[in-house]
Amino acid sequence: HGTLDEVSVVLEALESRRRSVGRLQHGSTWLMDREGMEQATRTRVAEHKAKRIRHHFGQETVIDLCCGIGSDTAALARHGSVIYVDRDPLKVELTRFNLSASHSDAAAHHPLVADAERLPLPPLPIHVDPARRQGARRVYEYSEMIPGPEVIEGLIQHHGSVALKCGPGVDIENLPSGEVEWIQDGSDLVEATLWTGSWAGSTRRTATLVDRNLQISGEFQHLQQSSLKEPAYLHEPCSVIERSGLVGHVQPEVAAGEWHPGLGWLAGQENRTSPWFRTFAVVAQFGWHEKKVVDWFRQKGCAPKAIKTRGVKEDPAQLRRRFSGDAGDWILALLRRGQRIEACVLEEQTHTESSK
Structure with a gap:
């Protein structure tokens, strides 16, 4: 006691x-x-x-x-x-x-x-x-x-x-x-x-x-930009490479450019992966309209596995409530590109040493 x-x-x-x-x-x-x-x-x-x-x-x-x-x-x-x-x-x-x-x-x-x-x-x-x-x-x-x-x-x-x-x-x-x-x-x-x-x-x-x-x-480097409107792949830098300001040093590993100035995410056409990035294949891409995206997932019979946002005001936690059904294998990303918000349905790619 x-x-x-x-x-x-x-x-x-x-x-x-x-x-x-x-x-x-x-x-x-x-x-x-x-x-x-x-x-x-x-x-x-x-x-x-x-x-x-x-x-x-x-x-x-x-x-x-x-x-x-x-x-x-x-x-x-x-x-x-x-x-x-x-x-x-x-x-x-x-x-x-x-x-x-x-x-x-x-x-x-x-x-x-x-x-x-x-x-x-x-x-x-x-x-x-x-x-x-x-x-x-x-x-x-x-x-x-x-x-x-x-x-x-x-x-x-x-x-x-x-x-x-x-x-x-x-x-x-x-x-x-x-x-x-x-x-x-x-x-x-x-x-x-x-x-x-x-x-x-x-x-x-x-x-x-x-x-x-x-x-x-290394020292801080500005990122090369991408002019792609509909990329085949998007690359999200891992926290440490982004926070350190060294994304530019590993950017060539995925052969991609920054999709929007200051966004951090890179856009490319090649399935190139790196331990410094999470790489996603773009399954579908829309101009952001909530009903359109919710309907797309409803037709597929699932909800997003996760919702990511960059450069937008939408709250992922609130958005998640708009979807019904069990989570599927796809990730929904809302990303700023110029004056547009792009809604991208993504499928994560696995990094292997041979994919460098």
Whole structure:
């Protein structure tokens, strides 16, 4: 038996463990609170970053600042020494426990309770995971992180090689100099990491599909445009390549042009696929008129499997209610092209290595 507060803590920990399945390799044995679980780096992403960090510094001691429940610490600890730091003593204790639960020798690493503003440490390479929540609200701007820009830029000046974890929606123009790597795991765009010092590459932008071990770097490029009115295929860029501004670098893989300036979707005549895109065959195309499209699906005896929109005001959730019947295999996309809204019925194509 316990108090209501104690029961609440236990229930929160159990729920956090449940939600960590598929995200954290050892989540079923870790101790965590809801806040720590929500901010924790996915194991696959943490290992990706740790590999890059250790490539430059081997087994040398690195610092994991704002360690939270220790997902980045655990990845770094597999191949060298870590000083893990948080201003919250509970988070430091959680990380200590979770290192042991991850089969790391916790005694080989060094806990520290300290504020980022007064970090009593030499200029070792450092990974920083600032708080990106204010109460229940997520924050996306660099200026709203805790610790804030002044402290972070002081760390960069003092430590040189810094990996700063940001939300994927961060505005690259507001970040300090260095390389910004957007990372996607499966279908989820999960973070952007600013790399400085010896960790930074020669370009400003990098997109990584971490589960596919694919990466591309470069500078922003404007997209070549398409003049096609009725394309045979449409290509939707995956989140990471679009957010990083690097679609232009992989555009030749699908031999297609942007269907409308700023739309992002590419239009082409060839069945070319790429891991950086979802490719769809155009089954039917209409000028958007709700009744006409609803009637088309009714005649086919099904509803759309999904509804996508780009550059239009229509709400997919509300549109879905207009259709009757079970979902079929087709996707409905409403896309801006000039002054028109095109309604395209799409069939997704499967990417294989031979289709490149």
